[in-house]
Amino acid sequence: MGMSESSAKPSWPGRVAPAVVVIAVGVVFLLNNLGIEIPILDHDNWWAWLILVGALSPLSCAVERYRRIGHVDSKVLHSLLASLAVVMVALMFILQLSWAQWWPLFVIYGGLSMMTRERSGKSEGLAG
Numbered sequence: 001m002g003m004s005e006s007s008a009k010p011s012w013p014g015r016v017a018p019a020v021v022v023i024a025v026g027v028v029f030l031l032n033n034l035g036i037e038i039p040i041l042d043h044d045n046w047w048a049w050l051i052l053v054g055a056l057s058p059l060s061c062a063v064e065r066y067r068r069i070g071h072v073d074s075k076v077l078h079s080l081l082a083s084l085a086v087v088m089v090a091l092m093f094i095l096q097l098s099w100a101q102w103w104p105l106f107v108i109y110g111g112l113s114m115m116t117r118e119r120s121g122k123s124e125g126l127a128g
Contacts, residue, residue, distance in 0.1 A: 018056045025050065048093030051086060058082035077116040085109055 032038050062079035066072060088105055091097065 017060055018053070021053050021056055025053070045093050045096065048090055051090035051093065055083040055086035055090070074116045074118055078113070081109065081113050081116060
């Protein structure tokens with residue numbers, strides 16, 4: 001068929017990194033609940049930092065694929081761009097940037113994403 005079952009599973013580091021982040025988030029909340037002040041939780045938008053956790057999975061996929069194939073291909077770029085999109089959203093909230101001013105970044109992202117998209121083998125034009 002295609003990928004073997006063993007190559008479809010994420011590597012051990014690819015599974016551990018997101019888990020460690022989730023554990024760290026839990027520790028931060030536990031310490032806060034125990035009365036130990038955590039500077040990041042003093043900000044109005046502390047929750048926006050949690051959005052960054054969503055960037056770890058596509059980033060780890062990009063790194064894992066790059067290590068496996070030894071070069072940057074469209075799948076590596078696509079994973080990096082997916083991670084970048086999550087980071088952009090998080091930074092919009094963390095830095096309290098104006099969506100009205102910065103929305104063109106997402107249009108640029110869309111164009112970059114279109115350039116890295118895998119092409120199918122058949123023509124998709126309007127003419128038959």
